Amino acid sequence: MNNLIYYPSFEIEDENWLKLALLYFDKVHLIIPKSGDKFLSDQLTRIQDSTPNLFKKIRPEKLEVNESSRDATFAIEDIIRCPERFSADFGISGSETIVDKWQNKETQLYELFHEKFASFFKDFCIENRLAHESNNGIKVSKELADIYMAYLAKSFGDQCDLSPVTDKRRIDIISNRTNESIDEIETIQLGLKVIDCYLPQNIDRIPLEVCIEQRNSKNFMNNLHGFHNVVNELYDAIKDQQLNEENLSLMKRYEKASSLIRNDMKNIARAGLELGAIGVGCWIAFTNPITLPIGIGIAIDSMLALDATMTIKKQWSSSMQKIRSKRFITGIEKMA
Numbered sequence: 001m002n003n004l005i006y007y008p009s010f011e012i013e014d015e016n017w018l019k020l021a022l023l024y025f026d027k028v029h030l031i032i033p034k035s036g037d038k039f040l041s042d043q044l045t046r047i048q049d050s051t052p053n054l055f056k057k058i059r060p061e062k063l064e065v066n067e068s069s070r071d072a073t074f075a076i077e078d079i080i081r082c083p084e085r086f087s088a089d090f091g092i093s094g095s096e097t098i099v100d101k102w103q104n105k106e107t108q109l110y111e112l113f114h115e116k117f118a119s120f121f122k123d124f125c126i127e128n129r130l131a132h133e134s135n136n137g138i139k140v141s142k143e144l145a146d147i148y149m150a151y152l153a154k155s156f157g158d159q160c161d162l163s164p165v166t167d168k169r170r171i172d173i174i175s176n177r178t179n180e181s182i183d184e185i186e187t188i189q190l191g192l193k194v195i196d197c198y199l200p201q202n203i204d205r206i207p208l209e210v211c212i213e214q215r216n217s218k219n220f221m222n223n224l225h226g227f228h229n230v231v232n233e234l235y236d237a238i239k240d241q242q243l244n245e246e247n248l249s250l251m252k253r254y255e256k257a258s259s260l261i262r263n264d265m266k267n268i269a270r271a272g273l274e275l276g277a278i279g280v281g282c283w284i285a286f287t288n289p290i291t292l293p294i295g296i297g298i299a300i301d302s303m304l305a306l307d308a309t310m311t312i313k314k315q316w317s318s319s320m321q322k323i324r325s326k327r328f329i330t331g332i333e334k335m336a
Contacts (some may be wrong), residue, residue: 002025002026002027002225002228002232003026003027003029003161003162003163004025004026004027004029004163004164004165005028005029005030005031005058005153005160005162005163005164005165006028006029006030006031006153006164006165006166007031007149007150007152007153007165007166007171008145008146008149008150008153008165008171009028009033009149010032010036010040011032011040011041011044011055012028012153012167014025014167015204016203016204016210017167018047018208019199019203019206019208019211020197020199020203020278021054022047022050022051022054022093022208022211022212022215023199023211023214023215023216023264024224024261024280025054025080025165025195026053026221026224026225026228027053027054027055027056028054028055028056028165029056029057029058029156029160029162030055030056031058031060031149031152031153031156032057032058032059032115033059033060033113033114033115033116034059034115035113035114035115035136036113036136039189043208047208047212048270050212050216051212051215051216051223053298054215056121058156058160059115060115060116060152061182063155063159064155064159065115065116065117065118065152065155066118067155067159068117068148068151068152068154068155069117069118069120069121070121071116071151071154072121072147072148072151072152073120073121073124075147075151076124076125076128076130076144076147077097078097079099081103083096083097083098083099083100086098090143092320095311098143101141101143101179102127102140102141102143102144102309103128103130104141105132106130107141107142108130108131108139108140108141109139109141109142110139110140110141110145110319111134111136111137111139111145112131112137112138112139112140112145112215113136113137113139113149114136114137114138115137116137116148116149116152117137117138118147120137121148122137122274124143125138125140130144131144135204139302141177143213146168146171147171149171150164150166150171151326153166154164163282194236195231195236195279195280195282196258196277196278196279196280197261197278197279198258198262198265198275198276198277198278198281199265199275199276200265200266200268200269200276201269201274201275201276202269203276206268206269210268211268214264214267214268217267219274220264223257223260223261223264224261226257226260227258227260229257230250230253230254230257231254231257232248233250233253234254235282235314237250251300262275
């Protein structure tokens with residue numbers, strides 16, 4: 001959670017999710033082309049001025065753009081060939097398919113800026129009636145824009161050692177499904193590990209400025225970095241399948257780091273209110289077949305169990321040899 005790249009939008013639009021970023025994330029990269037600077041909100045500018053260590057703009061470059069355009073084209077071609085297989089994932093039922101929806105110009109309301117895609121992706125979309133030209137690039141349906149941005153964030157993650165993060169769970173599910181392996185080809189396994197992060201249950205009533213002040217307070221970032229370090233150790237241990245009863249010291253350090261963060265959260269909660277848990281999931285790529293328990297904890301702690309697995313195509317494009325970055329998914333509305 002310490003070197004992330006956010007998608008699908010220029011900036012985090014949900015204020016509660018923005019508070020989560022302020023209180024739990026170290027640095028979040030935002031994919032913003034130069035032509036998009038003038039569309040940024042006053043709120044983002046204010047946060048950048050107050051906490052310059054949280055957000056960093058990242059500009060689309062030719063390598064990432066070509067790779068994501070190629071990968072997205074392959075994925076969309078699969079959907080066009082068999083739209084019925086994917087329509088339910090997009091909430092489409094009845095005789096209409098997701099491709100029918102994408103080809104309806106009235107649904108093409110979401111703009112992809114020209115710096116974000118290669119010319120062949122634009123040609124592909126227009127030829128298949130999936131897009132029309134706009135002032136800043138092309139306009140496509142929301143679902144198609146989300147899919148493309150998932151691939152662009154993944155490409156940046158692979159090239160720049162960044163972990164993509166989104167607050168849109170449906171995008172995460174769909175981007176995995178479009179790469180799901182159904183043939184006898186080289187594959188890679190992903191494991192989902194969910195870590196609980198704690199926020200005040202009244203987070204929607206806590207002003208954004210209070211979260212900014214907490215982030216800038218003494219020792220807060222030290223505690224946050226300590227939490228990130230031990231969580232990264234946990235992810236690495238899961239990835240290398242080295243979790244066993246001898247990992248007590250790791251779990252004790254995790255509990256200590258988590259406790260310090262919970263105490264920081266209590267400082268901003270109003271009197272008498274408890275903290276609520278937010279599940280932050282991380283997809284971890286495995287080199288070898290997974291042998292760790294799924295949904296069942298090892299003796300020392302259920303923290304060591306994976307929450308889900310899936311198998312996807314190893315090569316999403318000819319230039320990609322492996323998945324180097326973790327991928328995060330969370331939803332602020334899941335507080336319990």
